[in-house]
Amino acid sequence: MIELRNVTIRSGAFVRKGINLTVPKGEYAVLMGATGRGKTTILESICGLRQVQAGQILIHGRDVTDWNPGDREIGYVPQDLALFPTLSVQEHLEFALRLRKESRAAIAARTRELSRELGIEHLLKRSIIGLSGGESQRVALGRALSFKPTVLLLDEPLSALDEATRNEMHKLLRQVKESLGVTTLHVTHSEAESESLANRCLWLTEDGIQERPAQSRHY
Amino acid sequence: MQDRKSPVTIPPSPKENWVPRRRSDTLFFLVMSGISSCFVLLIILLLVADIMFTTPRNFYDALSKPEIRAAMRLTVLSCTAAALLSVWVGTPLGYLLSRYSFRGRWIVDTLVDIPIVLPPLVLGLSLLILFHQPIFGLQLESTFRDSFGIPIAYSWRAVVLAQFAVACAFSVRTMRVTFDQMNPRAEEVARTLGCTRGQAFLQIALPQARRGIITAFTIAWARALGEFGPILVFAGTTRMRTEVLSTSVFLELSTGNLDAAVAVSLMMVFLAVAVLLVLRIFGAGLNT
Numbered sequence: 001m002i003e004l005r006n007v008t009i010r011s012g013a014f015v016r017k018g019i020n021l022t023v024p025k026g027e028y029a030v031l032m033g034a035t036g037r038g039k040t041t042i043l044e045s046i047c048g049l050r051q052v053q054a055g056q057i058l059i060h061g062r063d064v065t066d067w068n069p070g071d072r073e074i075g076y077v078p079q080d081l082a083l084f085p086t087l088s089v090q091e092h093l094e095f096a097l098r099l100r101k102e103s104r105a106a107i108a109a110r111t112r113e114l115s116r117e118l119g120i121e122h123l124l125k126r127s128i129i130g131l132s133g134g135e136s137q138r139v140a141l142g143r144a145l146s147f148k149p150t151v152l153l154l155d156e157p158l159s160a161l162d163e164a165t166r167n168e169m170h171k172l173l174r175q176v177k178e179s180l181g182v183t184t185l186h187v188t189h190s191e192a193e194s195e196s197l198a199n200r201c202l203w204l205t206e207d208g209i210q211e212r213p214a215q216s217r218h219y
Numbered sequence: 220m221q222d223r224k225s226p227v228t229i230p231p232s233p234k235e236n237w238v239p240r241r242r243s244d245t246l247f248f249l250v251m252s253g254i255s256s257c258f259v260l261l262i263i264l265l266l267v268a269d270i271m272f273t274t275p276r277n278f279y280d281a282l283s284k285p286e287i288r289a290a291m292r293l294t295v296l297s298c299t300a301a302a303l304l305s306v307w308v309g310t311p312l313g314y315l316l317s318r319y320s321f322r323g324r325w326i327v328d329t330l331v332d333i334p335i336v337l338p339p340l341v342l343g344l345s346l347l348i349l350f351h352q353p354i355f356g357l358q359l360e361s362t363f364r365d366s367f368g369i370p371i372a373y374s375w376r377a378v379v380l381a382q383f384a385v386a387c388a389f390s391v392r393t394m395r396v397t398f399d400q401m402n403p404r405a406e407e408v409a410r411t412l413g414c415t416r417g418q419a420f421l422q423i424a425l426p427q428a429r430r431g432i433i434t435a436f437t438i439a440w441a442r443a444l445g446e447f448g449p450i451l452v453f454a455g456t457t458r459m460r461t462e463v464l465s466t467s468v469f470l471e472l473s474t475g476n477l478d479a480a481v482a483v484s485l486m487m488v489f490l491a492v493a494v495l496l497v498l499r500i501f502g503a504g505l506n507t
Contacts, residue, residue, distance in 0.1 A: 044407075048410075049410065069411045070411065076408060076411040080402065080404060082408045084409070084423055085405070095409070099414060144412075146412075147412070147413070
């Protein structure tokens with residue numbers, strides 16, 4: 001469960017006050033809203049990359065407001081994916097597990113399982129340089145899911161993909177949702193993504209975050 | 220009844236029968252390369268003039284002098300030490316200046332550039348004063364010499380320090396630009412995966428900065444090789460002790476031995492080119 005209680009975020013001249021948001025455990029929520037309203041900033045605050053000025057951030061009921069990003073156990077896929085240019089696909093999947101000092105056997109097993117689920121087994125030895133958009137998305141998703149986080153934050157991960165690849169990724173994200181039951185907050189501008197993936201749709205407006213029924217999803 | 224208006228006819232454009240021709244870019248390239256080649260030509264002519272002035276015999280004579288061989292050895296070692304120190308200091312400083320906004324960053328930014336703009340002799344003099352002027356009752360030179368048995372001024376350590384003082388400024392600049400060009404988001408994602416800031420720096424930023432580090436090392440090494448003023452003032456030009464190739468040129472010139480001075484100068488050129496080539500081939504690839 002993700003919960004923001006009266007959170008204030010400041011980023012330079014940009015200030016966003018009184019943010020309240022709840023995503024129940026295991027649900028897949030999309031966060032929509034006009035550009036520049038602070039959707040990315042909210043995700044960055046939840047995963048600890050941006051300090052909040054006031055309020056509380058709770059993950060599964062625990063106040064993580066002052067926790068380091070690595071201690072929050074949140075999988076994060078930023079908009080530009082931010083893959084590591086010097087690592088191979090396999091090293092991306094192993095990265096978080098190595099940090100957690102998992103055994104070699106456990107790392108190998110998890111990498112095998114994840115690469116099979118994401119359909120990137122054939123890419124494991126490749127550098128991330130030269131991967132297609134869809135392949136890069138899968139690697140970024142695999143890296144975020146590798147350590148089995150309980151919360152997944154996705155920042156417009158499919159915006160740069162073509163229609164066919166996007167549909168594939170929708171399918172993949174639905175599989176992830178069903179098989180892992182990870183609580184997900186997905187920032188998007190796409191109605192189609194929202195309808196295809198979300199249990200709930202949250203809208204970021206001037207006044208705050210509001211939950212809207214499917215029929216009034218316009219902005 | 221009025222006639223229906225005849226359809227409006229557009230008068231033929233004077234360019235209608237005009238067929239575009241591919242225009243030649245020759246003039247553009249002639250002008251650009253003409254201006255650019257002035258500098259390249261100057262460098263080539265300088266080297267050619269030096270080569271024409273000297274003979275293999277001059278080289279042999281210069282190399283057979285034990286003091287020149289010692290100067291060459293000290294040059295290679297001190298330049299390498301200064302370049303390593305420059306990269307060691309320049310990498311974290313460049314990273315901090317690139318990634319973080321902190322109070323007084325502009326002051327640090329300006330201070331870093333001071334060795335670049337300071338006249339070399341002034342830098343040497345400042346180093347000499349720093350080590351001999353008591354600061355809060357502590358004189359650095361006597362502290363190092365008496366407490367640790369390590370004299371600094373007028374020793375090979377002063378050579379390295381003088382070279383480092385200038386070379387490091389170039390290293391910091393290079394590393395800052397390197398980190399500026401890297402996406403900080405990758406380090407942020409690494410932190411969400413469990414990295415501390417230190418781990419994100421070591422495991423994500425540093426490997427990406429490899430080429431920048433090699434460039435910083437190369438620039439620092441080349442800058443250290445050409446250093447003369449601060450070494451002259453802070454380390455002196457004692458033969459077999461603090462003499463490096465740049466001071467050898469000065470010493471040979473001051474004794475009227477122009478042939479040896481030119482031979483040593485060319486040795487410096489060859490040494491610099493060799494180091495640059497080796498680093499480029501092994502570090503960054505020839506195509507860069």
